[in-house]
Amino acid sequence: MAADEMAAGSLPGSSSLPERARAGLQAARAGAGGAALGVFSLRIAAAGCAYLAQVLMARMMGGEEYGVFATVWVWIAILGHTATLGLAQGASRFLPVERARGHLDAVRGYLVGGALVSAAGGLALALAGLAVAEIQHDILDSLYGGPILVAVVVVPLFAFQDYLEGVARSQGWPMLAIAPPYLLRQGLIMAGMVGAVLFGAPAHAWVAIACTLVATGIAATVQGVVLLARLRRHLPAGPRTYRWKIWLTACLPIAAGELATSAFGFVDVVLLGFLAPPASVGLYFAATRIQQFVVFVAYAASAATAPRFAAARAEGDEAGLAHLVRAQARWTFLGTVLVGLGVIVAAPLLLGLFGSDFHDSLPVLAILVAGGVTASLFGPGEDILMMLGGERLCVAITLAVLALAVLLCLVLIPWLGITGAALAMAGATVLRGLAMAAGARAVHGIATPAFPLPSLSRGGGAA
Numbered sequence: 001m002a003a004d005e006m007a008a009g010s011l012p013g014s015s016s017l018p019e020r021a022r023a024g025l026q027a028a029r030a031g032a033g034g035a036a037l038g039v040f041s042l043r044i045a046a047a048g049c050a051y052l053a054q055v056l057m058a059r060m061m062g063g064e065e066y067g068v069f070a071t072v073w074v075w076i077a078i079l080g081h082t083a084t085l086g087l088a089q090g091a092s093r094f095l096p097v098e099r100a101r102g103h104l105d106a107v108r109g110y111l112v113g114g115a116l117v118s119a120a121g122g123l124a125l126a127l128a129g130l131a132v133a134e135i136q137h138d139i140l141d142s143l144y145g146g147p148i149l150v151a152v153v154v155v156p157l158f159a160f161q162d163y164l165e166g167v168a169r170s171q172g173w174p175m176l177a178i179a180p181p182y183l184l185r186q187g188l189i190m191a192g193m194v195g196a197v198l199f200g201a202p203a204h205a206w207v208a209i210a211c212t213l214v215a216t217g218i219a220a221t222v223q224g225v226v227l228l229a230r231l232r233r234h235l236p237a238g239p240r241t242y243r244w245k246i247w248l249t250a251c252l253p254i255a256a257g258e259l260a261t262s263a264f265g266f267v268d269v270v271l272l273g274f275l276a277p278p279a280s281v282g283l284y285f286a287a288t289r290i291q292q293f294v295v296f297v298a299y300a301a302s303a304a305t306a307p308r309f310a311a312a313r314a315e316g317d318e319a320g321l322a323h324l325v326r327a328q329a330r331w332t333f334l335g336t337v338l339v340g341l342g343v344i345v346a347a348p349l350l351l352g353l354f355g356s357d358f359h360d361s362l363p364v365l366a367i368l369v370a371g372g373v374t375a376s377l378f379g380p381g382e383d384i385l386m387m388l389g390g391e392r393l394c395v396a397i398t399l400a401v402l403a404l405a406v407l408l409c410l411v412l413i414p415w416l417g418i419t420g421a422a423l424a425m426a427g428a429t430v431l432r433g434l435a436m437a438a439g440a441r442a443v444h445g446i447a448t449p450a451f452p453l454p455s456l457s458r459g460g461g462a463a
Helices: 003-007 018-032 034-081 087-100 104-135 145-170 175-198 207-233 246-276 276-316 318-352 356-378 382-390 390-415 418-444
Strands: none
Touching: 003 018, 018 418, 034 104, 034 145, 034 175, 034 246, 034 276, 034 318, 087 246, 087 276, 087 382, 104 276, 104 382, 145 175, 145 246, 145 356, 175 207, 175 246, 246 318, 246 418, 276 318, 276 356, 276 382, 276 418, 318 356, 356 418, 382 390, 390 418
Protein backbone atom coordinates (compact mmCIF):
# COMPACT_ATOMS: atom_id res chain seq x y z
CA MET A 1 0.00 0.00 0.00
CA ALA A 2 1.29 3.41 -0.87
CA ALA A 3 2.20 5.40 2.21
CA ASP A 4 0.69 8.63 0.90
CA GLU A 5 -2.54 6.82 0.12
CA MET A 6 -2.70 5.35 3.59
CA ALA A 7 -2.17 8.74 5.22
CA ALA A 8 -4.66 10.65 3.06
CA GLY A 9 -7.93 11.97 4.41
CA SER A 10 -9.35 12.47 7.85
CA LEU A 11 -10.95 9.87 10.04
CA PRO A 12 -14.69 10.48 10.14
CA GLY A 13 -16.28 9.79 13.44
CA SER A 14 -12.95 9.64 15.31
CA SER A 15 -13.08 13.03 17.05
CA SER A 16 -13.99 11.37 20.33
CA LEU A 17 -10.81 9.28 20.39
CA PRO A 18 -7.83 10.48 22.41
CA GLU A 19 -5.39 12.43 20.26
CA ARG A 20 -2.53 10.09 21.04
CA ALA A 21 -4.52 7.04 20.02
CA ARG A 22 -5.58 8.69 16.76
CA ALA A 23 -2.02 9.75 15.98
CA GLY A 24 -0.72 6.27 16.71
CA LEU A 25 -3.30 4.62 14.51
CA GLN A 26 -2.67 7.06 11.66
CA ALA A 27 1.05 6.41 11.91
CA ALA A 28 0.43 2.67 11.80
CA ARG A 29 -1.70 3.06 8.69
CA ALA A 30 0.87 5.31 7.06
CA GLY A 31 3.59 2.75 7.64
CA ALA A 32 1.64 -0.24 6.40
CA GLY A 33 2.79 0.12 2.80
CA GLY A 34 6.44 0.34 3.76
CA ALA A 35 6.11 -2.60 6.12
CA ALA A 36 4.42 -4.69 3.46
CA LEU A 37 7.13 -3.83 0.94
CA GLY A 38 9.84 -4.70 3.43
CA VAL A 39 8.18 -7.98 4.34
CA PHE A 40 7.67 -8.81 0.67
CA SER A 41 11.32 -8.09 -0.14
CA LEU A 42 12.51 -10.26 2.72
CA ARG A 43 10.12 -13.05 1.77
CA ILE A 44 11.34 -12.94 -1.82
CA ALA A 45 14.90 -13.23 -0.54
CA ALA A 46 13.83 -16.10 1.71
CA ALA A 47 12.02 -17.76 -1.18
CA GLY A 48 15.16 -17.47 -3.24
CA CYS A 49 17.16 -19.10 -0.48
CA ALA A 50 14.55 -21.84 -0.11
CA TYR A 51 14.49 -22.34 -3.87
CA LEU A 52 18.26 -22.76 -3.98
CA ALA A 53 18.03 -25.19 -1.06
CA GLN A 54 15.40 -27.26 -2.90
CA VAL A 55 17.47 -27.26 -6.09
CA LEU A 56 20.45 -28.42 -4.09
CA MET A 57 18.45 -31.16 -2.40
CA ALA A 58 17.02 -32.40 -5.69
CA ARG A 59 20.41 -32.40 -7.38
CA MET A 60 22.15 -34.15 -4.52
CA MET A 61 19.48 -36.70 -3.57
CA GLY A 62 17.87 -37.53 -6.90
CA GLY A 63 14.17 -37.70 -7.67
CA GLU A 64 13.16 -40.55 -5.34
CA GLU A 65 14.92 -39.40 -2.18
CA TYR A 66 13.86 -35.81 -2.87
CA GLY A 67 10.25 -36.96 -3.11
CA VAL A 68 10.56 -38.66 0.29
CA PHE A 69 12.08 -35.52 1.79
CA ALA A 70 9.29 -33.37 0.34
CA THR A 71 6.56 -35.61 1.78
CA VAL A 72 8.08 -35.68 5.28
CA TRP A 73 8.70 -31.92 5.25
CA VAL A 74 5.04 -31.34 4.45
CA TRP A 75 4.00 -33.34 7.51
CA ILE A 76 6.43 -31.37 9.69
CA ALA A 77 4.84 -28.13 8.52
CA ILE A 78 1.28 -29.35 9.06
CA LEU A 79 1.89 -30.68 12.58
CA GLY A 80 4.18 -27.84 13.62
CA HIS A 81 1.70 -25.13 12.65
CA THR A 82 -1.07 -26.96 14.50
CA ALA A 83 0.82 -27.63 17.73
CA THR A 84 0.50 -24.03 19.01
CA LEU A 85 -3.29 -24.52 19.43
CA GLY A 86 -3.86 -21.32 17.49
CA LEU A 87 -2.01 -19.11 19.99
CA ALA A 88 0.61 -18.20 17.39
CA GLN A 89 -2.03 -16.85 15.04
CA GLY A 90 -4.15 -15.47 17.88
CA ALA A 91 -1.25 -13.30 19.04
CA SER A 92 -1.96 -10.85 16.20
CA ARG A 93 -5.54 -10.62 17.38
CA PHE A 94 -5.20 -10.43 21.17
CA LEU A 95 -1.88 -8.72 21.90
CA PRO A 96 -2.57 -5.49 19.96
CA VAL A 97 -6.05 -5.23 21.51
CA GLU A 98 -4.89 -5.92 25.07
CA ARG A 99 -2.09 -3.38 24.69
CA ALA A 100 -4.44 -0.76 23.21
CA ARG A 101 -6.74 -1.22 26.21
CA GLY A 102 -3.85 -0.95 28.68
CA HIS A 103 -4.14 -4.58 29.88
CA LEU A 104 -0.40 -5.21 30.10
CA ASP A 105 -0.85 -8.00 32.64
CA ALA A 106 -2.86 -9.91 30.03
CA VAL A 107 -0.18 -9.22 27.43
CA ARG A 108 2.48 -10.71 29.71
CA GLY A 109 0.26 -13.68 30.50
CA TYR A 110 -0.40 -14.40 26.84
CA LEU A 111 3.29 -14.24 25.98
CA VAL A 112 4.37 -16.68 28.68
CA GLY A 113 1.35 -18.97 28.50
CA GLY A 114 1.51 -19.21 24.71
CA ALA A 115 5.16 -20.21 24.79
CA LEU A 116 4.47 -22.98 27.29
CA VAL A 117 1.45 -24.29 25.42
CA SER A 118 3.31 -24.30 22.11
CA ALA A 119 6.21 -26.27 23.56
CA ALA A 120 3.82 -28.72 25.23
CA GLY A 121 1.78 -29.11 22.05
CA GLY A 122 4.89 -29.84 20.04
CA LEU A 123 6.04 -32.40 22.59
CA ALA A 124 2.64 -34.09 22.58
CA LEU A 125 2.68 -34.40 18.81
CA ALA A 126 6.25 -35.70 18.94
CA LEU A 127 5.26 -38.44 21.38
CA ALA A 128 2.20 -39.28 19.28
CA GLY A 129 4.45 -39.54 16.24
CA LEU A 130 6.76 -41.92 18.06
CA ALA A 131 3.79 -44.08 19.03
CA VAL A 132 2.52 -44.22 15.45
CA ALA A 133 5.98 -45.05 14.15
CA GLU A 134 6.27 -47.86 16.69
CA ILE A 135 2.89 -49.33 15.78
CA GLN A 136 3.26 -49.03 12.00
CA HIS A 137 6.42 -51.08 11.55
CA ASP A 138 5.98 -51.18 7.79
CA ILE A 139 6.50 -47.41 7.69
CA LEU A 140 9.78 -47.66 9.58
CA ASP A 141 10.97 -50.34 7.19
CA SER A 142 10.29 -48.21 4.10
CA LEU A 143 12.19 -45.28 2.60
CA TYR A 144 10.14 -43.01 4.89
CA GLY A 145 11.24 -44.69 8.14
CA GLY A 146 14.46 -42.81 8.95
CA PRO A 147 13.19 -39.38 7.91
CA ILE A 148 10.01 -39.82 9.97
CA LEU A 149 11.93 -40.70 13.14
CA VAL A 150 14.10 -37.60 12.81
CA ALA A 151 11.08 -35.45 11.90
CA VAL A 152 9.40 -36.33 15.20
CA VAL A 153 12.12 -34.33 16.96
CA VAL A 154 11.80 -31.43 14.53
CA VAL A 155 8.09 -30.86 15.20
CA PRO A 156 8.38 -29.35 18.74
CA LEU A 157 11.08 -26.93 17.62
CA PHE A 158 9.08 -25.99 14.54
CA ALA A 159 6.00 -25.34 16.70
CA PHE A 160 7.90 -23.15 19.15
CA GLN A 161 9.39 -21.08 16.34
CA ASP A 162 5.96 -20.74 14.78
CA TYR A 163 4.78 -19.18 18.04
CA LEU A 164 7.76 -16.81 18.10
CA GLU A 165 6.86 -15.71 14.58
CA GLY A 166 3.29 -15.00 15.63
CA VAL A 167 4.39 -12.88 18.60
CA ALA A 168 6.83 -10.88 16.49
CA ARG A 169 4.14 -10.21 13.90
CA SER A 170 1.72 -9.06 16.60
CA GLN A 171 4.23 -6.46 17.79
CA GLY A 172 4.69 -4.97 14.32
CA TRP A 173 8.13 -6.52 13.84
CA PRO A 174 7.63 -8.41 10.57
CA MET A 175 11.34 -8.62 9.79
CA LEU A 176 12.05 -10.37 13.08
CA ALA A 177 9.05 -12.62 12.44
CA ILE A 178 10.12 -13.69 8.98
CA ALA A 179 13.93 -13.60 8.74
CA PRO A 180 14.79 -16.38 11.24
CA PRO A 181 12.38 -19.10 10.04
CA TYR A 182 12.36 -18.30 6.33
CA LEU A 183 15.85 -17.01 5.66
CA LEU A 184 18.20 -18.13 8.41
CA ARG A 185 16.66 -21.59 8.78
CA GLN A 186 16.68 -22.24 5.04
CA GLY A 187 20.24 -21.06 4.69
CA LEU A 188 21.35 -23.31 7.54
CA ILE A 189 19.56 -26.31 6.02
CA MET A 190 21.37 -25.77 2.74
CA ALA A 191 24.76 -25.26 4.38
CA GLY A 192 24.21 -28.23 6.65
CA MET A 193 23.35 -30.57 3.80
CA VAL A 194 26.39 -29.54 1.80
CA GLY A 195 28.63 -29.93 4.84
CA ALA A 196 27.17 -33.31 5.78
CA VAL A 197 27.72 -34.75 2.31
CA LEU A 198 31.23 -33.30 2.08
CA PHE A 199 32.07 -35.06 5.35
CA GLY A 200 30.85 -38.39 4.00
CA ALA A 201 27.15 -38.57 4.91
CA PRO A 202 24.90 -40.15 2.27
CA ALA A 203 22.69 -37.78 0.27
CA HIS A 204 19.53 -39.34 1.69
CA ALA A 205 16.26 -37.87 2.91
CA TRP A 206 16.97 -38.65 6.58
CA VAL A 207 20.19 -36.62 6.40
CA ALA A 208 18.28 -33.66 4.96
CA ILE A 209 15.71 -33.88 7.78
CA ALA A 210 18.55 -34.08 10.33
CA CYS A 211 19.98 -30.88 8.85
CA THR A 212 16.50 -29.37 9.20
CA LEU A 213 16.50 -30.31 12.88
CA VAL A 214 19.79 -28.55 13.57
CA ALA A 215 18.86 -25.52 11.47
CA THR A 216 15.48 -25.12 13.20
CA GLY A 217 17.08 -25.31 16.64
CA ILE A 218 19.64 -22.62 15.82
CA ALA A 219 17.16 -20.32 14.09
CA ALA A 220 14.60 -20.61 16.89
CA THR A 221 17.25 -19.82 19.50
CA VAL A 222 18.40 -16.69 17.66
CA GLN A 223 14.82 -15.52 17.11
CA GLY A 224 13.85 -16.16 20.73
CA VAL A 225 16.82 -14.26 22.16
CA VAL A 226 16.25 -11.20 19.95
CA LEU A 227 12.49 -11.21 20.53
CA LEU A 228 12.87 -11.43 24.29
CA ALA A 229 15.32 -8.52 24.30
CA ARG A 230 12.92 -6.35 22.31
CA LEU A 231 9.94 -7.25 24.45
CA ARG A 232 11.81 -6.29 27.59
CA ARG A 233 12.45 -2.83 26.14
CA HIS A 234 8.80 -2.28 25.18
CA LEU A 235 6.95 -4.15 27.93
CA PRO A 236 7.68 -3.39 31.59
CA ALA A 237 7.91 -6.25 34.06
CA GLY A 238 4.84 -6.91 36.15
CA PRO A 239 2.12 -9.38 37.05
CA ARG A 240 0.56 -11.75 34.55
CA THR A 241 -3.08 -12.53 33.95
CA TYR A 242 -4.14 -15.66 32.09
CA ARG A 243 -7.48 -15.43 30.28
CA TRP A 244 -7.45 -18.98 29.04
CA LYS A 245 -11.19 -19.22 28.50
CA ILE A 246 -11.27 -16.14 26.29
CA TRP A 247 -8.05 -16.94 24.45
CA LEU A 248 -8.71 -20.61 23.80
CA THR A 249 -12.34 -20.00 22.89
CA ALA A 250 -11.05 -17.95 19.98
CA CYS A 251 -7.71 -19.68 19.37
CA LEU A 252 -8.85 -23.29 19.26
CA PRO A 253 -11.04 -22.56 16.23
CA ILE A 254 -8.05 -20.68 14.82
CA ALA A 255 -5.96 -23.80 15.45
CA ALA A 256 -8.54 -25.88 13.63
CA GLY A 257 -8.46 -23.31 10.88
CA GLU A 258 -4.66 -23.42 10.82
CA LEU A 259 -4.74 -27.19 10.55
CA ALA A 260 -7.30 -26.94 7.78
CA THR A 261 -5.27 -24.21 6.07
CA SER A 262 -2.04 -26.18 6.34
CA ALA A 263 -3.79 -29.27 5.09
CA PHE A 264 -5.31 -27.25 2.27
CA GLY A 265 -1.88 -25.96 1.32
CA PHE A 266 -0.32 -29.41 1.29
CA VAL A 267 -3.15 -31.85 0.64
CA ASP A 268 -2.05 -32.24 -2.96
CA VAL A 269 1.45 -33.29 -1.93
CA VAL A 270 0.09 -35.58 0.81
CA LEU A 271 -2.29 -37.36 -1.57
CA LEU A 272 0.37 -37.63 -4.24
CA GLY A 273 2.50 -39.35 -1.61
CA PHE A 274 -0.17 -42.06 -1.39
CA LEU A 275 -1.18 -42.18 -5.06
CA ALA A 276 2.05 -41.55 -6.96
CA PRO A 277 5.68 -42.68 -6.76
CA PRO A 278 8.18 -40.48 -4.86
CA ALA A 279 9.72 -39.22 -8.10
CA SER A 280 6.38 -37.74 -9.20
CA VAL A 281 5.96 -36.14 -5.80
CA GLY A 282 9.35 -34.51 -6.29
CA LEU A 283 8.34 -33.11 -9.69
CA TYR A 284 5.18 -31.60 -8.23
CA PHE A 285 6.84 -30.28 -5.08
CA ALA A 286 9.45 -28.45 -7.15
CA ALA A 287 6.66 -26.58 -8.96
CA THR A 288 5.00 -25.64 -5.66
CA ARG A 289 8.29 -24.24 -4.33
CA ILE A 290 8.54 -21.88 -7.29
CA GLN A 291 4.86 -20.98 -7.05
CA GLN A 292 5.52 -19.78 -3.51
CA PHE A 293 7.02 -16.60 -4.96
CA VAL A 294 3.48 -15.67 -6.00
CA VAL A 295 1.91 -16.56 -2.65
CA PHE A 296 4.39 -14.40 -0.77
CA VAL A 297 2.74 -11.22 -2.05
CA ALA A 298 -0.41 -11.94 -0.06
CA TYR A 299 1.65 -13.17 2.90
CA ALA A 300 3.62 -9.92 3.02
CA ALA A 301 0.47 -7.83 2.91
CA SER A 302 -1.13 -9.93 5.63
CA ALA A 303 1.93 -9.72 7.91
CA ALA A 304 1.94 -5.94 7.62
CA THR A 305 -1.79 -5.21 7.90
CA ALA A 306 -3.64 -8.04 9.71
CA PRO A 307 -2.73 -6.80 13.23
CA ARG A 308 -3.76 -3.27 12.13
CA PHE A 309 -7.23 -4.58 11.32
CA ALA A 310 -7.67 -5.60 14.95
CA ALA A 311 -6.16 -2.36 16.26
CA ALA A 312 -8.42 -0.22 14.05
CA ARG A 313 -11.53 -2.06 15.22
CA ALA A 314 -10.41 -1.74 18.86
CA GLU A 315 -9.99 2.04 18.39
CA GLY A 316 -13.40 2.29 16.73
CA ASP A 317 -11.92 3.57 13.46
CA GLU A 318 -14.23 1.86 10.95
CA ALA A 319 -13.30 4.29 8.17
CA GLY A 320 -9.62 3.55 8.65
CA LEU A 321 -10.35 -0.16 8.71
CA ALA A 322 -12.22 -0.02 5.41
CA HIS A 323 -9.40 2.04 3.90
CA LEU A 324 -6.82 -0.55 4.97
CA VAL A 325 -8.87 -3.36 3.43
CA ARG A 326 -9.29 -1.59 0.09
CA ALA A 327 -5.63 -0.62 -0.15
CA GLN A 328 -4.39 -4.09 0.79
CA ALA A 329 -6.68 -5.73 -1.76
CA ARG A 330 -5.59 -3.41 -4.55
CA TRP A 331 -1.86 -3.69 -4.02
CA THR A 332 -1.95 -7.41 -3.29
CA PHE A 333 -3.66 -8.13 -6.60
CA LEU A 334 -1.29 -5.93 -8.60
CA GLY A 335 1.75 -7.43 -6.91
CA THR A 336 0.48 -10.97 -7.41
CA VAL A 337 -0.09 -10.38 -11.12
CA LEU A 338 3.40 -8.94 -11.64
CA VAL A 339 5.14 -11.68 -9.69
CA GLY A 340 3.04 -14.37 -11.37
CA LEU A 341 4.00 -13.12 -14.84
CA GLY A 342 7.65 -13.03 -13.83
CA VAL A 343 7.51 -16.59 -12.52
CA ILE A 344 5.95 -17.92 -15.73
CA VAL A 345 8.56 -16.18 -17.89
CA ALA A 346 11.42 -17.55 -15.78
CA ALA A 347 9.84 -20.99 -15.24
CA PRO A 348 11.88 -22.94 -17.84
CA LEU A 349 15.12 -21.77 -16.27
CA LEU A 350 13.92 -22.16 -12.66
CA LEU A 351 12.66 -25.70 -13.22
CA GLY A 352 15.66 -26.68 -15.30
CA LEU A 353 17.97 -26.04 -12.38
CA PHE A 354 16.31 -28.94 -10.54
CA GLY A 355 17.25 -31.26 -13.38
CA SER A 356 16.23 -32.02 -16.94
CA ASP A 357 13.25 -34.15 -15.84
CA PHE A 358 11.72 -31.24 -13.94
CA HIS A 359 10.74 -29.43 -17.13
CA ASP A 360 7.68 -31.71 -17.04
CA SER A 361 6.48 -29.57 -14.10
CA LEU A 362 5.92 -26.47 -16.27
CA PRO A 363 2.17 -27.07 -16.89
CA VAL A 364 1.71 -27.72 -13.17
CA LEU A 365 3.40 -24.44 -12.27
CA ALA A 366 1.35 -22.47 -14.80
CA ILE A 367 -1.92 -23.86 -13.43
CA LEU A 368 -0.97 -23.16 -9.80
CA VAL A 369 0.10 -19.58 -10.61
CA ALA A 370 -3.16 -18.93 -12.47
CA GLY A 371 -5.14 -20.12 -9.45
CA GLY A 372 -3.19 -17.91 -7.06
CA VAL A 373 -3.57 -14.80 -9.22
CA THR A 374 -7.30 -15.35 -9.61
CA ALA A 375 -7.78 -15.88 -5.87
CA SER A 376 -6.00 -12.59 -5.11
CA LEU A 377 -8.89 -10.76 -6.81
CA PHE A 378 -11.10 -11.34 -3.77
CA GLY A 379 -9.16 -9.36 -1.16
CA PRO A 380 -8.20 -10.13 2.47
CA GLY A 381 -11.40 -11.90 3.50
CA GLU A 382 -9.55 -14.46 5.59
CA ASP A 383 -7.61 -11.81 7.53
CA ILE A 384 -10.84 -9.92 8.24
CA LEU A 385 -12.55 -12.99 9.65
CA MET A 386 -9.54 -14.09 11.71
CA MET A 387 -8.69 -10.69 13.15
CA LEU A 388 -12.14 -9.20 13.75
CA GLY A 389 -14.19 -12.24 14.73
CA GLY A 390 -15.57 -14.88 12.44
CA GLU A 391 -12.88 -17.49 12.85
CA ARG A 392 -15.46 -20.28 13.04
CA LEU A 393 -16.86 -19.29 9.66
CA CYS A 394 -13.31 -19.10 8.34
CA VAL A 395 -12.64 -22.62 9.58
CA ALA A 396 -15.91 -23.90 8.15
CA ILE A 397 -15.09 -22.43 4.74
CA THR A 398 -11.59 -23.89 4.75
CA LEU A 399 -12.83 -27.32 5.84
CA ALA A 400 -15.51 -27.34 3.17
CA VAL A 401 -13.09 -26.33 0.44
CA LEU A 402 -10.52 -28.79 1.81
CA ALA A 403 -13.05 -31.60 1.45
CA LEU A 404 -13.70 -30.48 -2.10
CA ALA A 405 -9.98 -30.36 -2.84
CA VAL A 406 -9.53 -33.89 -1.51
CA LEU A 407 -12.39 -35.12 -3.67
CA LEU A 408 -11.04 -33.38 -6.76
CA CYS A 409 -7.54 -34.74 -6.12
CA LEU A 410 -8.83 -38.28 -5.67
CA VAL A 411 -10.66 -38.00 -8.99
CA LEU A 412 -8.08 -36.10 -11.03
CA ILE A 413 -4.75 -37.52 -9.81
CA PRO A 414 -5.43 -41.10 -11.00
CA TRP A 415 -6.66 -39.64 -14.30
CA LEU A 416 -4.19 -36.80 -15.02
CA GLY A 417 -1.38 -37.37 -12.52
CA ILE A 418 0.39 -34.27 -11.21
CA THR A 419 -1.52 -32.07 -13.66
CA GLY A 420 -4.75 -33.27 -12.09
CA ALA A 421 -3.47 -32.32 -8.64
CA ALA A 422 -2.66 -28.81 -9.91
CA LEU A 423 -6.09 -28.37 -11.48
CA ALA A 424 -7.78 -29.51 -8.28
CA MET A 425 -5.83 -27.13 -6.08
CA ALA A 426 -6.10 -24.13 -8.41
CA GLY A 427 -9.88 -24.47 -8.55
CA ALA A 428 -10.18 -24.97 -4.81
CA THR A 429 -7.94 -21.95 -4.11
CA VAL A 430 -10.12 -19.67 -6.21
CA LEU A 431 -13.30 -20.93 -4.57
CA ARG A 432 -11.82 -20.43 -1.09
CA GLY A 433 -10.87 -16.82 -1.80
CA LEU A 434 -14.36 -16.09 -3.08
CA ALA A 435 -16.01 -17.71 -0.07
CA MET A 436 -13.79 -15.79 2.40
CA ALA A 437 -14.71 -12.48 0.76
CA ALA A 438 -18.41 -13.36 0.95
CA GLY A 439 -18.01 -14.30 4.63
CA ALA A 440 -16.23 -11.03 5.47
CA ARG A 441 -19.06 -9.04 3.93
CA ALA A 442 -21.77 -11.11 5.61
CA VAL A 443 -20.25 -10.93 9.11
CA HIS A 444 -18.63 -7.49 9.18
CA GLY A 445 -20.14 -5.64 6.23
CA ILE A 446 -16.64 -4.77 4.99
CA ALA A 447 -16.33 -4.20 1.28
CA THR A 448 -13.89 -6.35 -0.70
CA PRO A 449 -13.25 -6.40 -4.44
CA ALA A 450 -15.50 -9.44 -4.80
CA PHE A 451 -18.34 -7.77 -2.86
CA PRO A 452 -17.86 -4.00 -3.18
CA LEU A 453 -21.17 -2.99 -1.57
CA PRO A 454 -21.24 -3.28 2.24
CA SER A 455 -24.14 -4.80 4.07
CA LEU A 456 -25.98 -3.14 6.97
CA SER A 457 -24.22 -5.24 9.64
CA ARG A 458 -21.51 -3.92 11.95
CA GLY A 459 -19.02 -1.80 10.09
CA GLY A 460 -21.40 -1.44 7.15
CA GLY A 461 -20.88 2.31 7.02
CA ALA A 462 -17.15 2.03 6.77
CA ALA A 463 -16.85 1.35 3.08
